[in-house]
Amino acid sequence: MGWYIGRRLLQMVPVFFGATLLIYALVFLLPGDPILALFGDKPVSESARATLTAQYNLDEPFLVQYLLFLKGIFTFDFGQSFSGQPVIDQLARAFPVTIKLALVALVIEAVLGIGFGFIAGLRRGGVFDSTVLFLSLVVIGIPVFVLGFVSQFVFGVKWGIVSPTVGGDPALADFIMPGAVLGALSFAYVLRLTRNSVAEGLSADHVRTATAKGLSRPRVMTVHVLRNSLIPVVTFLGTDLGALMGGAVVTEGIFNIPGVGNLLYQSVVRQEGPTVVSVVTVLVLVYLIANLVVDLLYAVLDPRIRYV
Amino acid sequence: MSSFEQDDDLNQTAKRVGVVAGGPVLTRRDGLKGLVGVAAVAGLAACGGSDDEGSGTGGGESGGGTGGDVIVNGSEPQNKLVPTNTNEVGGGRLLDSLWAGLVYYKADGTPENDVAESIESSDAQNYTIKIKSGQTFSDGTPVTAKSFVDAWNYGALGTNAQLSSYFFEPIEGFEAVQSEPPAAQTLSGLAVVDDTTFTVKLLQPESDFPLRLGYSAFYPLPESAFADMEAFGENPVGNGPYKLKAEGAWQHNVRIDFVPNETYDGPRKAQNDSLSFVFYETNDAAYSDLQGGNLDVLDAIPPSALATFEDDLGDRAVNIPAAVFQSYCIPERLPHFGGEEGKLRRQALSYAIDRDQICETVFSGTRTPAKDFTSPVIAGYSETVAGNEVLSFDAAKAKQLWAQADAISPWSGTFTLAYNTDLGHQEWVDAVTASIRQTLGIQAEGAPYPTFAQIRTEVTNRTITGAFRTGWQADYPGLYNFLGPLYATGAGSNDGDYSNPEFDALLQQAASTTDQDQANELLQQAQTILFTDLPVIPLWYSNASGGFGENAENVQFGWNSVPLYYQVTKS
Numbered sequence: 001m002g003w004y005i006g007r008r009l010l011q012m013v014p015v016f017f018g019a020t021l022l023i024y025a026l027v028f029l030l031p032g033d034p035i036l037a038l039f040g041d042k043p044v045s046e047s048a049r050a051t052l053t054a055q056y057n058l059d060e061p062f063l064v065q066y067l068l069f070l071k072g073i074f075t076f077d078f079g080q081s082f083s084g085q086p087v088i089d090q091l092a093r094a095f096p097v098t099i100k101l102a103l104v105a106l107v108i109e110a111v112l113g114i115g116f117g118f119i120a121g122l123r124r125g126g127v128f129d130s131t132v133l134f135l136s137l138v139v140i141g142i143p144v145f146v147l148g149f150v151s152q153f154v155f156g157v158k159w160g161i162v163s164p165t166v167g168g169d170p171a172l173a174d175f176i177m178p179g180a181v182l183g184a185l186s187f188a189y190v191l192r193l194t195r196n197s198v199a200e201g202l203s204a205d206h207v208r209t210a211t212a213k214g215l216s217r218p219r220v221m222t223v224h225v226l227r228n229s230l231i232p233v234v235t236f237l238g239t240d241l242g243a244l245m246g247g248a249v250v251t252e253g254i255f256n257i258p259g260v261g262n263l264l265y266q267s268v269v270r271q272e273g274p275t276v277v278s279v280v281t282v283l284v285l286v287y288l289i290a291n292l293v294v295d296l297l298y299a300v301l302d303p304r305i306r307y308v
Numbered sequence: 309m310s311s312f313e314q315d316d317d318l319n320q321t322a323k324r325v326g327v328v329a330g331g332p333v334l335t336r337r338d339g340l341k342g343l344v345g346v347a348a349v350a351g352l353a354a355c356g357g358s359d360d361e362g363s364g365t366g367g368g369e370s371g372g373g374t375g376g377d378v379i380v381n382g383s384e385p386q387n388k389l390v391p392t393n394t395n396e397v398g399g400g401r402l403l404d405s406l407w408a409g410l411v412y413y414k415a416d417g418t419p420e421n422d423v424a425e426s427i428e429s430s431d432a433q434n435y436t437i438k439i440k441s442g443q444t445f446s447d448g449t450p451v452t453a454k455s456f457v458d459a460w461n462y463g464a465l466g467t468n469a470q471l472s473s474y475f476f477e478p479i480e481g482f483e484a485v486q487s488e489p490p491a492a493q494t495l496s497g498l499a500v501v502d503d504t505t506f507t508v509k510l511l512q513p514e515s516d517f518p519l520r521l522g523y524s525a526f527y528p529l530p531e532s533a534f535a536d537m538e539a540f541g542e543n544p545v546g547n548g549p550y551k552l553k554a555e556g557a558w559q560h561n562v563r564i565d566f567v568p569n570e571t572y573d574g575p576r577k578a579q580n581d582s583l584s585f586v587f588y589e590t591n592d593a594a595y596s597d598l599q600g601g602n603l604d605v606l607d608a609i610p611p612s613a614l615a616t617f618e619d620d621l622g623d624r625a626v627n628i629p630a631a632v633f634q635s636y637c638i639p640e641r642l643p644h645f646g647g648e649e650g651k652l653r654r655q656a657l658s659y660a661i662d663r664d665q666i667c668e669t670v671f672s673g674t675r676t677p678a679k680d681f682t683s684p685v686i687a688g689y690s691e692t693v694a695g696n697e698v699l700s701f702d703a704a705k706a707k708q709l710w711a712q713a714d715a716i717s718p719w720s721g722t723f724t725l726a727y728n729t730d731l732g733h734q735e736w737v738d739a740v741t742a743s744i745r746q747t748l749g750i751q752a753e754g755a756p757y758p759t760f761a762q763i764r765t766e767v768t769n770r771t772i773t774g775a776f777r778t779g780w781q782a783d784y785p786g787l788y789n790f791l792g793p794l795y796a797t798g799a800g801s802n803d804g805d806y807s808n809p810e811f812d813a814l815l816q817q818a819a820s821t822t823d824q825d826q827a828n829e830l831l832q833q834a835q836t837i838l839f840t841d842l843p844v845i846p847l848w849y850s851n852a853s854g855g856f857g858e859n860a861e862n863v864q865f866g867w868n869s870v871p872l873y874y875q876v877t878k879s
Contacts (some may be wrong), residue, residue, distance in 0.1 A: 045487075045488070047489065048466050090560070090561075093560060150591070150598065152596050156596060157598050157599040163600065164586075164596035165597050165600075165602065254590070256586075256589055283696055305689055
């Protein structure tokens, strides 16, 4: 097990370098001169240009800039954005917010998705099953920003049950509406995945055996059917966590949540290379670690799987 | 001094007086909006419109009767809050609340002394500025002549790379401090006389120089700032109507909280108990908050709500002209557009456009048809400049002028109007060209360019082969700013290479006239010349659109379309 984790962590190293190099190159290749962008349409004097160029190593060749960036990362010095804020501070402010949002979304989609999916799977073809299937199809069909705006308008503006936007210093409860919106699509997938998995599990040999040896129905359903059906669901949820964190740009925009998506979006349009690369680097790491955790969870859910 | 105005919609762009905030903020909003706009309209249409009570109740609940704590929209400043290093509207509105300049602008754009006791000049080139004695920064240190001179020198010095350094260009010695390496550390045109007096020497007479002094680049700085400007910009200390609520009141990307600065005793004294700017990533979110009662004043209606916001908000909607002038230019070098023939054709092409109808149908009334070459929010503006009938829609007149031009040299080919597609200009260009097609019976069509940068490059290199859209946002509330940089012979933004000695002479005369009324009169005469020559064909003024909450009172928008926050109160 320890060996396995070590090997997986080692595999992350080339992925890390590959991903950062690629992102750095893309940001580097963005058309337009960041100094000109900074000044708007005003003329930039030679002395101002020289000062800024030296400050951000803009005169170095690409590879040197990249290596300087890497050196910074390993000394936990992520550099400064053009606006003079340390990137590490920006990350430290944005990530906790997005992690909260992503976790709320994950809990909502996991609890509701698995719950409804399980019931639907048990009563395949029934009224509940058909209704749930239909509704999840509707959810899949609606883009997340439509869902976001409609729920914001109905619950926030029209009925005034919740605040239309989240803003700063949010309580966990403030994240329920954005979290539900963010997790809605995945909720539909989790539901359908669970339902099919449970329905298959019902007719599996070990379930028939368990029933035959006289186990109570609840025990058969939870321990033998549900647990086995969860393997594909857990895979999905694990990778989804990364997607939720990186993909919250639209949701964070609608509900004005100062998280990672917000930061990433602003940095891209302001051509703040250091911030973009740092944010994405951290997201890549989150993704890799989430994947590792998922793989480890397999062993917990399915004793036949052993890591050596 | 000025810059080209990239986008004609104030709601989509974050702009500072005279400064278009480059690509950044502009596209930031647009990108998401393109995506979400349709949805918002759908959402509103499906759920709203029928009753207004929803937003009403929301407003009552969160208003909470706390009295004067005013919450308004903002956006995260792109830079630390240093007056000379802020050139976009997100930071600019904060500076204007934290600082007081020599003059301030009343809602109609007329300047009044704020910190200044007097600004005097006999020749419009050498100025003696006296400041009121006993003024202090919010940390208790005195505001002196040196506070201004040091701050301006800091802003002008090239190696400090300040984004607003350009504003010091008219002052003598600017070239020396901007050279690489700088030949001087301070502007030779600035001199401290005593604690409350300093003198400014300009390179040439500019009678509207005092008018510019309300802009944030000209604010003073306390002694403590120069030790560590970075740290100062995080917790700025100004001399204006507000100060930071506490150290660290600026929560990045979230909000910033101000409280009244009790040491400020100028004309902009805060009427509320506190002022908070909440930073929004999208105007859609801000608009939802306004409707939900979480926001008291909003100065940017998202495009998705432009058609409906006046119904949604009723008398709490604000829709007034801004200091943004839109036009299109037909350079003289184009075939058929030179000399007398060109003059006739330009006039015909102006008479052929139904501005009123386009403003109403294409822009839902969020543009105001142009009556001159400036803007209605500028002091000295007149609706009745002689010759402006050329801006009215008159199909018969247009046909007649076009026929006269044809008599000189018959028209052939297609009339094209170039525009950039990245900021939603297609609709009005289609409407304008259709109006021309129908009235004159000639081929007319739009010529789309993918980006603003691309069209500007072609315009600047003079390689563009047809008419093109142009626009201008004022740096400061003066008529001259709309005319000098655009139509004077050889001026920096004279894209059509317009040149008329008579016009130049009037401009010069106005610039060296110290009496502002007289100067404005000369500038109106100069405009009359423009109406015959039409170096650009005026279209309309962009509007500032915004709104305020149910309990907000005394909401007034300034000349630069930013609300006068200090006078907003809540009942």
